[in-house]
Amino acid sequence: MRPDPRVSTVDGVRFRDLTGTGRMVPYTDPRRPAEERTEDLLARMTLAEKAGLMFHTMMRAEPEGLYEPGPDCDDVPHDVLSTGRLVTEAHIRHFNAAPRIAPADYARWHNRLQDLAAESRLGIPVTLSSDPVHGFVDNPATSLATTTFSRWPEPLGLAAAGDPELVAEFADVVRREYLAVGIRMALGPQADLATEPRWSRGVGTFGADADLAATFVARYVRAMQGERLGPHSVACMTKHYPGAGPQLRGEDAHFPYGREQVYPGGNAEYHLRPFRAAFEAGTAAVMPYYAIPVGLGVPEVGFGFNREVITGRLRERDGFDGVVCSDWGLVTDVRVGGTRWPARCWGAEDLSRIERVHRIIDAGVDQLGGEFCPELVVELVEAGRLPEARIDDSVRRVLRQKFRLGLFDDPYVDPDEAERIVGNPAFSAAGAAAQRRAITVLDNGSTPVLPLREGCRLHVDGVDPAVAAEYATVVPGPEGAEVAVVRIAAPYERRDSGIDYESAFHQGRLDFPPDEVARLVARLRAVPTVLVVHLDRPAVLPELVAAAAATVGEFGATDAAVLDVLFGRSTPDGRLPAELPSSTAAVEASREDVPNDSADPLFPAGHGLRLPVHR
Template identity: 50%
Template sequence: MNGLRKKNWFVPRVFALLLILTLASAHRPKPAPAYRDLNKNGKMDVYEDPSKPIAQRVDDLLSQMTLDEKAGMMFINGVRLNDDGSLEERPGTGMFAFAPTAPPMIRDKKITHLNIWAAPGTKALATWYNNIQKVAEETRLGIPVTLASDPRHYFSNNIFAMAANSFSQWPEQLGFAAIGDEKLMRQFGDIARQEYLAVGIREALHPMADLATEPRWPRISGTFGEDANLSAKMIKAYVLGFQGATLDKNGVACMTKHFSGGGPQKEGLDPHFEFQKGQIYPGKHFNYHLIPFEAAFAAKTAAIMPYYGVPVDQTSENVAFGFNKDIITKLLREKYKYDGVVCTDWGLITDAKMGNTVWPARAWGVENLSEKERVQKVIDAGVDQFGGESVPNLVVDLVKEGKLTEKRIDVSVKRLLRQKFELGLFDNPYIDVDKATQIVGKEEFRKAGEATQRRAFTLLKNEGKTLPLTGKKKIYVQNIDKAVAAQYGEVVDTPEAAEIAIIRLKTPWVPVETENFMAKMFHHGDLDFKGKEKEDILALLDKVPTVVDIYLDRPAVIPEISAKAKALVANYGASDAALLDVVFGKAKPEGKLPFELPSSMEVVRNQKEDVPHDSKDPLYTFGFGLSYSK
């Protein structure tokens, strides 16, 4: 009797347990097999099958996505990294301590696009990247992360050049414009692509197609200068270098910016900040600024980023580009038939708290709208993705309230999914960490970057053929590493003891008076040397024959320095060794100015913000550059 009771107790309970497990299994989200051997997984969804057309895979995955998952895909934000590549939650340090970490973004907000600012060394970065892809793989649908970055290859102190010494180091975009070699430009893109690919960066938040027609604008170093045709030539080669003729698993998607051209800022004040005064077109050159973007479209740039500014009186309403339907839908989508991803610049929706200060959202022209209303206006304008924001809940709310349709959301999510499939992320997003350390910064890449730094130098003056210097001269140096200089000559401590001086200068700028520390880092304001700084430079030039090198991140105003210098060269991001190789003839300067150098600040103030080559009697003209053979 006891044995029978035990049997009757056991059998139905085992049956019930099996039934529960079966039902639970049927309703449990399946682990996505997209990163495994698909041929051994049995039945699979279409989106997991690389043999299916991308459009079919996109439709299959889209049909399985919840509204929350779709909304999460429409956001990309910056994250901070641990120095060892781990995902352990630690307090943030440094300039980007405010940034969130990746796992909560992926798990809680369903965000599948991230960008990085400060990054550790190659091995740690590659390790971290694999770690976040593992987090993404464990989500309901296993949608992989697309990792993005601002430029990391420029020898620069510019705030937008996220320099990492492990990557090969090249001049900024201006340097490539100075050389003007399309083949070199494409070679750079291909090398940078390989280094990005090695650490998992699959989207480049560059190049900049903006034109440097307003000399005071702080972002000129990221452009190809003021000439639209030169810029267009370089933009096309740049995008092709990163993406190839067709974007695939070996490519890095380019997000070309800032449509429809961010250069003509009134008084050069940048619209990252509330003191900006809008973009103006006194010369009626709006269409001139479109020419480089047309080249990007021809190269099939994967994404486009509009800028913050308000194109004053150019459209039916004076609102910033990211909110502007005339710019995004009528011009970009309809006129240019552009069907790639459009992503806003960072921070259009929410204010950013930085210590005791608040950095207002760049919602210029729509400041009075609520955050939710701003989101709706951006989407209604035709944009697909929000940069620097993490508020997918606002998109969800708008759909649930009937203010946006899910069908409209699907249009943008399709574009974003298509890019992920094109990049091969669904087939295998992981990277080989050891291989990454072999590729990033390898010798041939470094040498190519260093040679390009040297080629980009622009020789502006060479009185009496002072350059190249010969022999082991007694040299006095300023703003140059003396240990490096000692390899070229006998370094002396005073100008009086020198046969020749070699000094490095940077284009002047004036910090804006504000509590916003980011705004203080932008190179706004006048372009000329003033006061004691100018007097000290001129006094040195009077004491000893001097070679002056100046870093041009904007067009410097240097008439007196030019007049007194024995030789004058310009660089666009270069090491001390690169300069000294040029000065001593181990390398030859090949650069031509990518913009005019004005003769005075009065001339600068009289220029039209949207017009190129309009500086009256420039000190040096666009395209000017000497060589050692002449």
């Protein structure tokens, strides 16, 4: 890794000369505590520089160069969205940049970005963040599947495995891989509870049980950050306060039809338990969700605009003094490819952009996620609508974290080391083992068919025949098979309201249409069949379970992981982290904020069978 040309030595102390004066001023002195360095730097900053630190926007990493043209946004000139101008003119220093390129390329891109930041007047370094990238769900608005990082079951699968030590091992691997490429903040963990089975984001939670989720959230935060933030930490942004699970009818708040969050069971305190565990563990940041709270006893406006929730409850009642970052896109309508993505400003739709920014900051939010309009903050202060002391409060919290993470002293990473660490064989093997542990055997028939006999005549559907050939003799059709394995995804409804990422959210009913049920039942009865269902959300499966010889649920697993379990090479530990309902009517009659609340579930939470292992 190339040397940092800004490193100087004064009185035997190495420091980064970020002011370009050759002098070690207090904020560049690595011996001083973070609080003292923060106050010194804050006093040197212009209002525009402070405003830039209040934005945490999107960026795409490029293998070469830094210029990144952004989307065509209302009232914002297209060219201000280049990387260079975001850093040098808008003074923005926080970017959500998912690692979609090779690790070494990402590390080099990160280093170029830090070079650009270091050339500015005060040299304030960049903090890169990422949504989850270690699983199987590929949703541009929530989590991304990569081919370079180690691959683990989704958080719902870690809940199925039920082992806090496995969560800690997972988080430590995430930390080490993120550190290697320069990502210093994780946009997670998701401390929400999967109490509403129709909600599309339950797959990113640790299940429906608040106490289990609280334990897992705390272990995740401590493994990522350590007991306190330091140079070897990845900061956590725990989301989505005060718990985004109880969405009305399970609809997601990314969309206008999912604006309401409801509490028909009066269970709001239950949803707070994982967040309080995160606070106790020292989570660096918190993200509120988009939804409008209904029945919570606070104004019915989205959480990011809600002073009673952010200041009154999160800050004052729960005592959180870390960074509060809004969820992405509360202010600006965006147009991409001719499609308009409306700002998710539920309850504040009639406000102008500057009025939305005012209300968000007044609510107690420190950073605006997904936005890049710091000029509006400057305008609010200069017009006397916001005191600069209020801006200082937020900037102080943001700077303090950068100092504690060691970014001012050494922000660079080694591209060769990134290539060695990310997705290395040990990390990949650990993720693969976790996939197998999370698999949950739901039913094995009255005459058990599992584990399958190696070398049997096997027909597969939804499984790569080349992988299956490592276990059995693969035949082309069910007529020549002794047994079949069929992999399917849990059912969902496709929506089309003109928002292009909407199709990535698996929403709506949990059962298949009648004609699809009939087709699947016929397929399952053609030959004794093991049904494997990807449970990214609960599913209503009574007819399919009755027709299958055995039924297995997985929460993110390769074909090899599934077949290892089916053929007895690995032992599954999975227990359902939330119940599987028996009917859509039972789900519709349940309460969104109450866990495992449907009548007569097909399989209750905690259900899971054990299988013998072939030796």
